[in-house]
Amino acid sequence: MLLRGLLFLVAVPTFLCAQTQPISPEYREAQSRLARGWNTWDVHSVATQVLLPEGLAIHVGMKHNSSLNGDAWLGDALIGRLDKGAEKVTPGPHAWDGSYTRADYEWKGHKWRVESAHDGDDLVMLVTLLGNKNGLLPTVVFSVASIWNRHAGSAGFGGHGIVVTTGDDAAIEFHCTCDNASPFRPIAVPVPSPYFAADLARSVGVSTRHLGMDVESKKPLTIEEIRIVIERQRKAYKRSILAAGAKGPILDAIETTLGWDTIYEPEKGRVISPVSRVWSVGWGGYVLFDWDTFFAATMASIGDKDLAYANALETLREETPQGFVPNYARAGNWKSTDRSEPPVGAITVLGLYRKFHERWFIEDAFAPLLSWNRWWNEHRQMQGFIVLGSDPQNEPVNVDDASNGTWQGAVYESGLDNSPMYDGTFYNKQTHLLEYADVGMTSLYIADCKALAEIASALGKQAEAKELRERAEEYRAKLQMLWDEKSGIFLNLNLHTGEKSPRLSPTNFYPLLAKAATPDQAKTMIEKHLTNPDEFWGEYVIPSIERDDAAFKDQEYWRGRIWGPMNYLVYLGLLKYDVAAVRKEFAERSYSLFVKEWREKGHVHENYNAISGTGDDVSSSDRFYHWGALLGYVEYLEQSEASPGK
Numbered sequence: 055m056l057l058r059g060l061l062f063l064v065a066v067p068t069f070l071c072a073q074t075q076p077i078s079p080e081y082r083e084a085q086s087r088l089a090r091g092w093n094t095w096d097v098h099s100v101a102t103q104v105l106l107p108e109g110l111a112i113h114v115g116m117k118h119n120s121s122l123n124g125d126a127w128l129g130d131a132l133i134g135r136l137d138k139g140a141e142k143v144t145p146g147p148h149a150w151d152g153s154y155t156r157a158d159y160e161w162k163g164h165k166w167r168v169e170s171a172h173d174g175d176d177l178v179m180l181v182t183l184l185g186n187k188n189g190l191l192p193t194v195v196f197s198v199a200s201i202w203n204r205h206a207g208s209a210g211f212g213g214h215g216i217v218v219t220t221g222d223d224a225a226i227e228f229h230c231t232c233d234n235a236s237p238f239r240p241i242a243v244p245v246p247s248p249y250f251a252a253d254l255a256r257s258v259g260v261s262t263r264h265l266g267m268d269v270e271s272k273k274p275l276t277i278e279e280i281r282i283v284i285e286r287q288r289k290a291y292k293r294s295i296l297a298a299g300a301k302g303p304i305l306d307a308i309e310t311t312l313g314w315d316t317i318y319e320p321e322k323g324r325v326i327s328p329v330s331r332v333w334s335v336g337w338g339g340y341v342l343f344d345w346d347t348f349f350a351a352t353m354a355s356i357g358d359k360d361l362a363y364a365n366a367l368e369t370l371r372e373e374t375p376q377g378f379v380p381n382y383a384r385a386g387n388w389k390s391t392d393r394s395e396p397p398v399g400a401i402t403v404l405g406l407y408r409k410f411h412e413r414w415f416i417e418d419a420f421a422p423l424l425s426w427n428r429w430w431n432e433h434r435q436m437q438g439f440i441v442l443g444s445d446p447q448n449e450p451v452n453v454d455d456a457s458n459g460t461w462q463g464a465v466y467e468s469g470l471d472n473s474p475m476y477d478g479t480f481y482n483k484q485t486h487l488l489e490y491a492d493v494g495m496t497s498l499y500i501a502d503c504k505a506l507a508e509i510a511s512a513l514g515k516q517a518e519a520k521e522l523r524e525r526a527e528e529y530r531a532k533l534q535m536l537w538d539e540k541s542g543i544f545l546n547l548n549l550h551t552g553e554k555s556p557r558l559s560p561t562n563f564y565p566l567l568a569k570a571a572t573p574d575q576a577k578t579m580i581e582k583h584l585t586n587p588d589e590f591w592g593e594y595v596i597p598s599i600e601r602d603d604a605a606f607k608d609q610e611y612w613r614g615r616i617w618g619p620m621n622y623l624v625y626l627g628l629l630k631y632d633v634a635a636v637r638k639e640f641a642e643r644s645y646s647l648f649v650k651e652w653r654e655k656g657h658v659h660e661n662y663n664a665i666s667g668t669g670d671d672v673s674s675s676d677r678f679y680h681w682g683a684l685l686g687y688v689e690y691l692e693q694s695e696a697s698p699g700k
Contacts, residue, residue: 145310164185392445
């Protein structure tokens with residue numbers, strides 16, 4: 055077999071070599087199972103398929119042709135990009151393992167579909183033109199390349215297509231059904247690696263075949279054979295959804311959302327699910343937000359245990375030298391050393407342990423969870439309450455983060471970046487604390503203590519379990535001081551002025567999650583506030599500030615919009631009390647809000663308008679942000695025979 059072409063660099067990193075914490079053999083195996091085979095691993099384009107661990111990629115690009123001076127090139131494609139003239143991607147099904155994917159694209163008057171499917175260890179792809187408002191057909195380009203410096207070998211033309219050696223006395227051959235005189239014809243596109251090109255007069259397919267170095271090239275698959283493989287995997291995916299019964303549509307939404315948002319992150323050699331590709335590209339390749347990624351772990355548990363473990367453990371493995379999980383961790387190993395985010399790690403880890411019962415997982419998670427729990431008590435406590443803060447003295451300092459050591463940095467620690475709850479609060483530049491007793495954060499911390507105590511007991515760490523139970527009780531007693539009998543709800547307390555805040559948000563219901571509210575208090579909160587249509591109830595639930603608050607009309611980010619994580623945490627609180635009818639209606643309304651735009655546009659919004667129920671009304675709501683699917687997940691839990699969190 056004659057090979058000629060480009061020599062690839064040899065730079066295969068040791069698995070997770072950049073990490074500093076110990077890695078258990080069980081977790082190595084889980085990550086190795088994840089990072090294997092063909093999938094949409096490349097953060098920069100959902101139209102790219104990558105083979106792991108080899109690091110070989112097939113990029114699908116599209117050339118817009120014109121007869122004058124309007125040619126254009128679309129090399130990468132992302133879901134939800136809002137730039138002028140950007141492509142529009144409507145995501146279709148995406149199996150956890152990438153065995154079947156489908157997405158529709160619109161750009162420059164062209165509309166096309168890209169499908170992919172596994173054929174054993176091999177891959178097939180099919181591109182079909184769905185519409186063309188231009189006189190000239192677009193040209194699809196399939197380029198074959200190595201990415202992340204993962205591959206050692208060479209690539210070039212040989213046999214029936216493009217052949218890439220894999221460095222282990224084997225090769226992979228890429229075939230195209232292009233029916234041009236030469237599928238390798240040169241065209242003016244910025245592609246530096248070998249490629250196939252074909253005008254989309256009809257569907258075009260690509261297939262791969264693993265070869266031994268001493269074996270002749272195999273016969274390429276025909277377009278009909280490619281269609282058969284795709285249809286077989288499409289039906290397999292559909293059967294898996296139908297097997298879930300009434301929960302099937304929710305499973306489909308969550309599996310598809312996490313499928314498209316899961317990537318391979320090359321700096322630390324790991325599979326993770328950042329909030330969205332648009333966010334990750336903007337942050338240099340990936341960004342892991344603390345509570346966002348824990349929620350991704352919880353959702354992944356409905357179908358991919360290894361991915362659930364990966365998202366939980368990789369978030370914990372970003373822990374700072376100060377001992378807390380940062381607000382963000384991004385490409386280049388930068389992270390927020392000044393602040394954390396809501397402590398939902400222990401309730402996430404405990405939920406996964408209750409579901410899968412694997413001891414090694416809680417052993418891996420316990421030390422960073424305990425360090426983080428102790429950090430809150432030591433660095434974010436004021437007058438016995440959990441408060442927010444931002445510590446500019448912590449090293450290394452991210453000099454580009456202007457919020458470091460400011461009021462805004464402290465508010466960012468809440469995860470509720472511009473919530474009106476914090477308007478007018480006081481940040482002490484000497485203590486680096488926001489002088490504000492926070493009902494929501496204190497409640498989440500109590501829940502963290504309780505969950506971590508249960509984990510400690512399961513590990514036989516009785517001293518730590520006792521420490522955590524006692525700490526939970528101390529904060530529960532302090533939280534009771536925030537109960538306002540007249541208002542019938544727990545109120546935030548301005549520690550700078552001594553005044554209670556009348557502003558209400560879903561975080562005022564978090565004492566339910568901590569089970570820190572008495573049954574009578576829970577009943578009062580739910581009847582007087584949660585199900586009150588002037589405050590939180592309505593067709594769309596639940597707004598991030600009560601409806602009769604002056605800030606509700608802003609409908610901008612945390613100022614009045616509806617957020618999946620808030621609904622999820624309130625739902626977990628409802629599970630702990632005898633309010634089945636309210637809980638059922640709450641879950642149904644949450645799902646109804648989510649599913650409308652999901653079915654119509656394939657959108658999974660970062661947040662939703664609490665008046666109109668849309669997410670498309672503002673540019674500050676990412677169109678494919680995975681925690682939006684929590685609105686569906688609460689209905690999934692409601693339909694489950696044994697819901698976690700009780």
